[in-house]
Amino acid sequence: MKLTVVGGGSTYTPELIDGFARLRATLPVDELVLVDPAADRLELVGGLARRILAKQGHDGRVVTTSDLDAAVDGADAVLLQLRVGGQAARERDETWPLECGCVGQETTGAGGLAKALRTVPVVLDIAERVRRANPDAWIIDFTNPVGIVTRALLRAGHRAVGLCNVAIGLQRTFAALLGVAPADVHLDHVGLNHLTWETGVRLGGPGGEDVLPRLLAEHGDALAARLRLPRPLLDRLGVVPSYYLRYYYAHDEVVDELRAKPSRAAEVAEMERRLLEMYGDPALDEKPALLAERGGAYYSEAAVDLAAALLGGAGSPYQVVNTYNRGTLPFLPDDAVIEVPAAVGAEGASPLPVAAVDPLYAGLMASVTAYEDLALDAALRGGRDRVLRALLAHPLVGQYTYAERLTDLLLAHNREHLTWA
Template structure:
């Protein structure tokens, strides 16, 4: 089996060692010969690149690790390119999580007005990178971790790129449910439906064997035996989960308990400030030449199980994972959810192999969920239009369409604040 070349754009992220650890542990599934870390921050690249080499060496992995700030050079010859960007860094995230609260709206980096700000900053940058990938190697897969994943992946796919989006919500549920039941994660298959950060687990199948097509439904058993723990993980009332008979993603809090979350966020401060403090500590740890494993502190950074999800996805796409596998990804709708446009990006289980990504057929989505999915999809369409073409009116339209905004005066106030805080990142503003 020939070794592969992978590139991580945003490789200077403090999160990269989590991916490297997964690449090293799962080398038989994804045989990497070269890993290129691409990032404009040379100082961080030096730290992360050094730790990546030590992690590989510690685990006896022979891959070479190179670093560069040149995207075109970094992605040349890559079989897959992973995107994990944060345009504006944690400072921009802190703003996304702060100024919406001034208007009584959720301040969050992927949802609501803050999520729109991130999309506006991010989409043009990602599309520029993707064009460089296409020129360097048109057959390379682009795997997008960059939030908001649904909007960014839709932008990539609409521009004709070979792209798929990935989030860790589904694999996190798979791991937690497996832990509750005392079974291997590979035996758990999710009936996971919705959009990125707007999903519900409508069923959980305990497979008869790994990779099997048969098994039994265990969601009622999970809710009956572990409802309290599941509700606590999601910070949602147990009675609501029991009433619905599904497990919503954590991000449904922002819709189901909007005002309570706003009050909570005003009291506790931004997650960005907390993450920035963790990142400073991580960079100090990474600078230690004796460190050759991912530190425990990295678990508090977020993104649990991303490395496993990434390896599974990339291995399937590049044909090293042993045939077709079923994985939850962000992919083009193409009629799977008939109440959405074909070019919408949905998050559902899909058959993944070297031939590509094919979302599996879905049973009809209940109106309680379909209505919100449709509304947020319409917002995402308008958000992408604003990101591609700019203009205050397009930003206002996207905010007016968002279920967490939806009022003229509020959309006006949020539009003004969004533009004021993001002018340096928006060429048209």
């Protein structure tokens, strides 16, 4: 089995390699290709990847290359984890929206739109090259904004599934609080990527006992602290929102916090510098503890599980993924990309039935879906007016004067990545 990781020079990659090594019975990878244009990073990450596999007794071969066509040739699955513009672009995404009093964040709001505009054309080019190399290959997208990128891939007819680590992180949190194995916890997880709610936590499978009321009653303070939301809000909602909902439920508070401290991008850039120094140590043969602070927790487990299921292996039959709505949420278009539990197999992902959704969540989902549709249109066709329309539609922007100013700022900071600007 050959797997290719586009963006293989990322400091995330050793987390992924560790998962491939530990979970080789689930996903027996013979050849792992790491492709990245940054040759210096790729050499460091590739060296550590080989040492991790060797230490854990995995006999798979690690290949590093900057040649995308060679990397995807014959690949059974291609994982996308690229960042167009690198951490420098992320730094800008997180700062210029603050000039208008709007959240600066790389996956949502104006910053998220900028990332989508930079990313979608690049991903679609990669996907076409994957299709030419092997039309049966699966594309697993971990590249943000996952919902918009996955929607672009599916609309273009690619065999693609979007993946995020939010659900698996909450599954692990709930399992620890309940004192059970993570595999025993099934989430009633509903929404869009980075806009989700846990409306049920079931033991034993999709039809199991819902213990969410007990979790909120016994561990509400701990959950509220993890999400940085007030405990009374969780009690009133009766659900556990993704921590990304804090950008909506506490928008002005978050803006004040972001203005008062260095950006997350600056923190990550320093972390990456230290990680790459560690990766260059020939004695290091395991992922360093610092990597846990980089983000992407449990990404490897989720990626292995998804790839194994898609490739006919031993992956879990039910997984939380990003895929077409297909009537699952009747208030959204069929071609909206939603993030819900799905039956996953060699034919792809089919969403499981979802109970009626509270209008409190359904309304926000519908609003953000409309924004994502406009954002994808802007990414595919370009144009200042399309960017403005997307920003006007986003619940975190909305006001005309803000949208006008943010459009100008977005274009000014991203011209080198936008061929039409």
